[in-house]
Amino acid sequence: MDISTYDYRLDNGIDLHVISTRKFKTIHFNIFFHRALNKDTATLNALLPRVMKRGCQGFRDTIQIERFLEDIYGADFDADVLKKGERQIIGFRLDIVHPKYTGDDALIDKGLSFLNDIISKPLTIDEGFNQDYVEQEKQNLKDLIEGLINDKAQYAVERCIQEMCKGEPFATYVYGSTDALPGINVNNLYEYYKDVVASSPVDIFILGDVEPDAIRDKAEAIFNWPRGTVKRIPKEIIKKTVTEPKEVVERMDVLQGKLSLGLRTNTAPDDTAYPILMLYASILGGGPHSKLFLNVREKASLAYYAYARLEKYKGLMIISSGIEIENYKKALDIMLEQLDEMKRGIISSQELDFSKKALTTSLHSIMDSPQQLTDYYLSNAIVKKHSTIDQLIESINATQMDQVIEIAQRINLDTIYFLANKAMKGVEKI
Amino acid sequence: MTVIENSAIEEIIYKYKLDNGLTVYIMPKPGYTRQFAIYATNYGSNDIKFLDGKHREPVEVPCGIAHFLEHKLFEEQGGSIFERFSALGAQANAFTNFNMTAYLFSSTHKFYDCLNLLLDFVNRPYFTDENVEKEKGIIAQEIRMYEDNPAWRVYFNLLGALYKNHPVKNDIAGTLESITGITKEQLYLCYETFYHPDNMAIFITGDIDREQVIKTVKRSFADKDMPRRGDVKRIYPDEPADVAQPLVKQQLAVATPMFYIGFKDSDIGMSGNKLIKKDIVTGLLLNMLIGKSSDTYQSLYEDGLINATFEKDYTGEINYGFSLMGGESQQPLKVQDRIMEAINKYKQSGLNINDLDRVKRKMLGDFLMSLNRIDGIASAYIAAAFKDINLLDYPKVLDDVKISDVEERLRQHFDEKYCAISIIEPKK
Known part of the structure; x- marks a missing residue:
């Protein structure tokens, strides 16, 4: 079954992308507001959707919203902030069941009008948001930021990035910082809101069994917010030379150590070599066929998981694993050895072949998931590169071994981060 | 075939x-x-x-x-x-x-x-x-x-x-x-x-x-x-209907305390249609009691006692079952008290038929949405089939649930003697 995409520009300059396919039982609406990532506004960007989703003029409190969503067959609504490279994206998402399964033909109109209410008709008093909602959501956001430590694997990756990117916008946490919360009030948050709606680049995605031109007309009629001058998002600085890798050991009350390595790939997402980098990361740590899985887990039995993944927009690669604390040196040595093998071109044709196949399968699989499809096209919108999934697969499969070895020379270890416990001795310097 | x-x-x-x-x-x-x-x-x-x-x-x-x-x-x-x-x-x-x-x-x-x-x-x-x-x-x-x-x-x-x-x-x-x-x-x-x-x-x-x-x-x-x-x-050992202990705590490196309140199911030993019906009835009931559209959820949220991590779920297997609800809270025991209070109130006043109809629409929508994910539907179907359940019956069974089914389940399942709470506290 075909997937066709249609790109429109609405009258007020908003980009609308319609992804038309009949294979899902649902229709998915996503509205993204792009903001530059920096520590001054990160917390505002994280708080704003949390306050906005609590109520609006059409649905004055959260219980009304929830009852409305249940009434339209359990529509799934959320508003949150994403981090993609050095941009934060405030996203509003509504998934509904296709009207043909419910007999309610007005579902699409109800959904669009609800999203518009949430975004353009917030609940305000005297140029400020609702006091209760702001205070409650400030507390919830504080808990969320502090809750990063709950998931130790994620914490170790985040801390590695913070250490590696000190002084760069990318070090900013997706939800901002608790320090910024006391300075936010109902009025300055509302001021900020107006700027977000007026000046952010906006992408709207509508995915499902819809008629593209008809849905465009509906969207244009309803999302007709007045807009000001749109602020461009600065491009990330990708290239960085590292003289000596940094080593950071942090201690917490844990049983298992978490080892994270941060690397600079010096390759931007719009670089023609980006598909080659994807292949590099897959060979190194992209699944059970990879060097990290085979050597750290299967051969040495040191870990349950060991992987490498790319941070596409900032040109970083993160290696991550959970190990016995006393095995720090052993695991690190094996990882460094794999990186070295990649640089020296010790890569078998089987490794190259398996990685091409693994990437082909996971890229093809995107087409079966509404969320992943939306994310793929959002990524294209960010990078301003309009390659289809099939084109990307083609470039990956056309890659030669020497190109992988060539890209390996660009990749440099920047930071070694280890989350250990208090009992760990003698690893201050290795 | x-x-x-x-x-x-x-x-x-x-x-x-x-x-x-x-x-x-x-x-x-x-x-x-x-x-x-x-x-x-x-x-x-x-x-x-x-x-x-x-x-x-x-x-x-x-x-x-x-x-x-x-x-x-x-x-x-x-x-x-x-x-x-x-x-x-x-x-x-x-x-x-x-x-x-x-x-x-x-x-x-x-x-x-x-x-x-x-x-x-x-x-x-x-x-x-x-x-x-x-x-x-x-x-x-x-x-x-x-x-x-x-x-x-x-x-x-x-x-x-x-x-x-x-x-x-x-x-x-x-x-x-x-x-x-x-x-x-x-x-x-x-x-x-x-x-x-x-x-x-x-x-x-x-x-x-x-x-x-x-x-x-x-x-x-x-x-x-x-x-x-x-x-x-x-061979499964004999299991009493009551809980083993009403409260269990552990300290770990977390920022905010985490908790789950559980209700052990005493109405067990069934499979097939009876089991899927019990599963759906309990799901509807959980949504009516403590789902996001319930008064209890909203008042706990507004009082800062729960946050968006709060969830609820029922697990119904042939020889055991339990409902659970929880997330993060500074005061898990207070949340438990408030939920017990709400349960007792509903036992007195009965449940609202409009709430039931609305929650049914929600659960039908959730089910339809789950059919998008082929890996999810395959795992769920096979797990249900081992219990003699045909998952494609879900919409029909859901539609047939009556308010009296839900009220009966409320009285039978949500009882203090079947209730326990587990809390993870931040390590000092």
């Missing part, structure tokens, strides 16, 4: 029963790029004591052995199964839960080769003293990972508080101690007892050719001699 169809939601499943006892489900999903297959045995971490059909005395094996077995099936003489799936470009995986062990792959081409490989490797164990030893290091790190994971701990601590004897209180992967003693002989014993086709099922979905699928499956078993076994009987 039986055709299981629900035309209202445009889904159809073909069910076959092979001579060797294997059940095969095929669900065509035209237009999907991926193909997905899951091959599962009705055997999980709860099955640690059983009559194996050969010996008169019951066999008792270490906790975590079903999961250990799952890891080890990926090994074959001179290599790893992962490698063979990688050569086909497919993603293979497996999981073990309390009641089921499942092996699965997702592919976008060479589907029939993958299917053949899946059946072949699960049907051909290869355990040696050496490869069993090697796996202990890997699984030890998996267990360690869970020990540091507060979301996992708060859940298993709750089960430990609800259950005195039932094996559902044990961690699925076992403990560092329990896995140390596992031997290849024990693995073979469990394999031979529970991996017979008549205790297994396979579910295949995607844009596939039904005839070719069934031919591939049959061919895979053609050269395998699988004699009928003696009767296998699982």
Whole structure:
């Protein structure tokens, strides 16, 4: 079954992308507001959707919203902030069941009008948001930021990035910082809101069994917010030379150590070599066929998981694993050895072949998931590169071994981060 | 072959029963790029004591052995199964839960080769003293990972508080101690007892050719001699209706306390239509009591006692069941009091029919949305089928629920004596 995409520009300059396919039982609406990532506004960007989703003029409190969503067959609504490279994206998402399964033909109109209410008709008093909602959501956001430590694997990756990117916008946490919360009030948050709606680049995605031109007309009629001058998002600085890798050991009350390595790939997402980098990361740590899985887990039995993944927009690669604390040196040595093998071109044709196949399968699989499809096209919108999934697969499969070895020379270890416990001795310097 | 169809939601499943006892489900999903297959045995971490059909005395094996077995099936003489799936470009995986062990792959081409490989490797164990030893290091790190994971701990601590004897209180992967003693002989014993086709099922979905699928499956078993076994009987200890302990706490490195409130189900021992109905009725009830659209949820949220991490769920198995609700809170005990208060209030006043109708629409929508994900629907269907449930009946059973069903369940299930709370506190 075909997937066709249609790109429109609405009258007020908003980009609308319609992804038309009949294979899902649902229709998915996503509205993204792009903001530059920096520590001054990160917390505002994280708080704003949390306050906005609590109520609006059409649905004055959260219980009304929830009852409305249940009434339209359990529509799934959320508003949150994403981090993609050095941009934060405030996203509003509504998934509904296709009207043909419910007999309610007005579902699409109800959904669009609800999203518009949430975004353009917030609940305000005297140029400020609702006091209760702001205070409650400030507390919830504080808990969320502090809750990063709950998931130790994620914490170790985040801390590695913070250490590696000190002084760069990318070090900013997706939800901002608790320090910024006391300075936010109902009025300055509302001021900020107006700027977000007026000046952010906006992408709207509508995915499902819809008629593209008809849905465009509906969207244009309803999302007709007045807009000001749109602020461009600065491009990330990708290239960085590292003289000596940094080593950071942090201690917490844990049983298992978490080892994270941060690397600079010096390759931007719009670089023609980006598909080659994807292949590099897959060979190194992209699944059970990879060097990290085979050597750290299967051969040495040191870990349950060991992987490498790319941070596409900032040109970083993160290696991550959970190990016995006393095995720090052993695991690190094996990882460094794999990186070295990649640089020296010790890569078998089987490794190259398996990685091409693994990437082909996971890229093809995107087409079966509404969320992943939306994310793929959002990524294209960010990078301003309009390659289809099939084109990307083609470039990956056309890659030669020497190109992988060539890209390996660009990749440099920047930071070694280890989350250990208090009992760990003698690893201050290795 | 039986055709299981629900035309209202445009889904159809073909069910076959092979001579060797294997059940095969095929669900065509035209237009999907991926193909997905899951091959599962009705055997999980709860099955640690059983009559194996050969010996008169019951066999008792270490906790975590079903999961250990799952890891080890990926090994074959001179290599790893992962490698063979990688050569086909497919993603293979497996999981073990309390009641089921499942092996699965997702592919976008060479589907029939993958299917053949899946059946072949699960049907051909290869355990040696050496490869069993090697796996202990890997699984030890998996267990360690869970020990540091507060979301996992708060859940298993709750089960430990609800259950005195039932094996559902044990961690699925076992403990560092329990896995140390596992031997290849024990693995073979469990394999031979529970991996017979008549205790297994396979579910295949995607844009596939039904005839070719069934031919591939049959061919895979053609050269395998699988004699009928003696009767296998699982032995579960007696479990009192009341909880083992009403409160359990643990300290871990977390920012905010985490909690789960659990209600142990005393109305158990059913399967099929009765079980799916109980499951749905309890789901509706949980939504009405403490779902996001309920007064109780909103007042707890507005008072800062719960946040967006709050969730609720019912687990209904044949011989046990429980409802749980929880998330993060600075005052878990206060949340528990408020929820008990609300329950008692509803027991007095009764439930509202408009709420029921609305929550029914929500649950129908949730079900329809779940049909988008072929891997999710395959796993859910097969798990339900092991309990004699046909998941495509869901919309009809949901529609038939009456307010009196929900009110009766409220009185029967949500009782203080079946309630326990598990709390993870921040380590000082």
